[in-house]
Amino acid sequence: MIGPVKHRMYVDEVGNPDLKSSYDPRHRHLSLTGVVFELSYVDAVLFPRLEELKRTHFGSHVDEPTVMHRKELLNARPPFGVLRDREKRAQFDADFLSLLRDLDYTVVTVVIDKQAHAEHYREWHHDPYHYCMQVLLERYVMWLDSEGATGDVMAESRGGKEDMR
Numbered sequence: 001m002i003g004p005v006k007h008r009m010y011v012d013e014v015g016n017p018d019l020k021s022s023y024d025p026r027h028r029h030l031s032l033t034g035v036v037f038e039l040s041y042v043d044a045v046l047f048p049r050l051e052e053l054k055r056t057h058f059g060s061h062v063d064e065p066t067v068m069h070r071k072e073l074l075n076a077r078p079p080f081g082v083l084r085d086r087e088k089r090a091q092f093d094a095d096f097l098s099l100l101r102d103l104d105y106t107v108v109t110v111v112i113d114k115q116a117h118a119e120h121y122r123e124w125h126h127d128p129y130h131y132c133m134q135v136l137l138e139r140y141v142m143w144l145d146s147e148g149a150t151g152d153v154m155a156e157s158r159g160g161k162e163d164m165r
Contacts, residue, residue, distance in 0.1 A: 019128060022114035029112065
């Protein structure tokens with residue numbers, strides 16, 4: 001008997017998770033985004049297509065895989081220096097957007113206004129990252145239930161101290 005379909009939610013954050021930066025307009029918000037794929041789809045479709053994109057544009061190799069980080073991509077920092085060339089940037093952007101349009105996935109995003117949070121909860125402040133993660137996971141579980149599916153989560157490493165928390 002075949003069990004429920006298994007999914008994986010890949011999670012990453014945008015923004016600074018601490019409350020100290022809440023009143024800096026550049027760091028006022030924190031978001032966590034989960035991108036959900038059927039696990040067999042990751043193996044059969046997502047991974048090969050993403051690796052082909054990286055190999056085509058950045059020469060990624062199995063022994064030295066290219067990890068795509070937003071900030072390095074946007075600023076054309078190594079290993080993305082090739083993106084300083086307008087034509088190559090345009091071709092990469094077109095290919096990447098095409099990949100995003102073609103793939104089958106669900107996106108869940110949670111955003112917190114850290115300034116409003118700090119002002120509303122003057123005595124007790126829930127850690128913004130943990131609060132967003134709790135809400136994100138709650139939404140993911142509700143989605144899995146609605147699909148009759150099971151799933152797990154893979155969050156990007158944030159660093160030693162943050163990972164331990």
